[in-house]
Amino acid sequence: MDNVSELKRRIEKREYRIAVIGLGYVGLPLALAFAEEGFPVSGLDKDLKKVKVLNEGKSYVDDIPSLEVEHALKKEFTATTRESEALAGADAVFVCVPTPLTQNREPDLSFVIAAGKSVARYLKLGELVVLVSTTYPGTTEEILLPLLQKGGRKVGMHFYLAFSPERVDPGNKAYGIRNTPKVVGGVTPACTELTAYLLSTIVERVVPVSSPRVAEMTKLLENTYRVVNISLVNELAQLSRRMKVNIWEVIEAASTKPYGFTPFYPGPGMGGHCIPIDPFYLSWKARAYDFNLRFVELAGEINDSMPYFVVDLVAEALNKEGKPLKGSRILVLGVSYKQDISDLRESPALKIIPLLKEREAQVKYCDPLVPSLEIEDQTMSSLSLSEKPWKNADCVLLLTAHRAFPYPEIARESKLIVDTRNAFRGLEGNIWRL
Ligand SMILES: NC(=O)c1ccc[n+]([C@@H]2O[C@H](COP(=O)([O-])OP(=O)(O)OC[C@H]3O[C@@H](n4cnc5c(N)ncnc54)[C@H](O)[C@@H]3O)[C@@H](O)[C@H]2O)c1
Secondary structure (H helix, E strand, O other): OOHHHHHHHHHHOOOOOEEEEOOOOOHHHHHHHHHHOOOOEEEEOOOHHHHHHHHOOOOOOOOOOHHHHHHHHHOOEEEEOOHHHHHOOOOEEEEOOOOOEOOOOOEOOHHHHHHHHHHHHHOOOOEEEEEOOOOOOOHHHHHHHHHHHHHHOOEOOOEEEEEOOOOOOOOOOOOOOOOOOEEEEEOOHHHHHHHHHHHOOOOOOEEEEOOHHHHHHHHHHHHHHHHHHHHHHHHHHHHHHHHOOOHHHHHHHHOOOOOOOOOOOOOOOOOOOOOOOHHHHHHHHHHOOOOOOHHHHHHHHHHHHHHHHHHHHHHHHHHHOOOOOOOOEEEEEOOOOOOOOOOOOOOOHHHHHHHHHHOOOEEEEEOOOOOEEEEOOEEEEOOOHHHOHHHHOOEEEEOOOOOOOOHHHHHHHOOOEEEOOOOOOOOOOOEEEO
């Protein structure tokens, strides 16, 4: 029996130990899915707080109920901060660590490199390493492979290496880890075959591609497609405002076209971990090929302008009421980056609130999912919905359309509303829409 067939047999019998490095939004659901399938799974995270919470059977990821963690602990899942505990003896390691940008908006691969070095220290014969973190085409082969090949180990023979991106969409109830197809690109055909076989135990459809680069680029195409289309509609929203055309009505009408049109919606700026960051991994790498990825740069420019546009809109709306921004009481409704989740990463609210404060507005916020917020070293606390804080505001600024907000009541009881999400559609009131 060849190596891959023997490894597949062990996967089949669940005699195959899985380690996941990085137990965040991506790593935790992956680890739990393998545990649920009956694999022994060890999750490694350097954040002791997260590890403690998990080992107490609790979850810190919105989409994962604590019950799922509790259930996994009763099976063969453990979380640890100790490298040796998770990595020594692992048959497969999934690397799900952050890939942020540096201050100069360049890829920061320090987490991937640190994780790669840890894996290399414990790498054993026949081990599979899968990079999941989003990154530019070439990372798996240019950065991870050399770390793992040290000491003369050969990929596809002594160990296996692949890239398989994550497509998790926080808050999406229809598509989760199981029914979202997973793309896999191995360094060698054996690497792809083994990774695809393992992933098909937890995912309904695996899509093998010819190389890690294709898989890396696939993920970036998906995110670049979104970023470019969102920026297009954001630019059209800015124009529509000037032309006194309701962009929301336009999108709704265009969406009736049965083919060739996918609706994207404007907003106060881009948030989350993927869309505002990942395309810049691609434009950075493009420069090494004397290639200027203009779409991405332009999209970034337009999307970065949205918070400023929103602040100007608030000023204009207040002006119509005879009030200056300075001294006006602004209530921001919703501060997380997306509806019905608590994630604050890259949230436009984190830009808009300081801009409003800079112009000396009195800013408070209400977000039932975000009890407190750090802005420029100051902690702000959410006002409670039951206090009906909109009643005391000169302007209500809707940034995130959580379902918990009582829109008809807010529309009725507010003096002025600036709605950046069309959350007040169909309602009467003094409402300014983006
Ligand atoms: N969040 C999403 O919606 C999403 C979707 C698709 C892809 N991704 C990509 O997946 C990757 C992970 O994102 P995330 O949202 O899960 O990040 P996250 O910040 O939620 O989690 C990453 C975890 O890795 C841990 N970590 C970092 N370095 C470590 C190390 N050397 N050893 C052990 N633990 C370490 C951190 O403590 C953290 O808990 C990123 O590349 C991201 O771009 C994220």
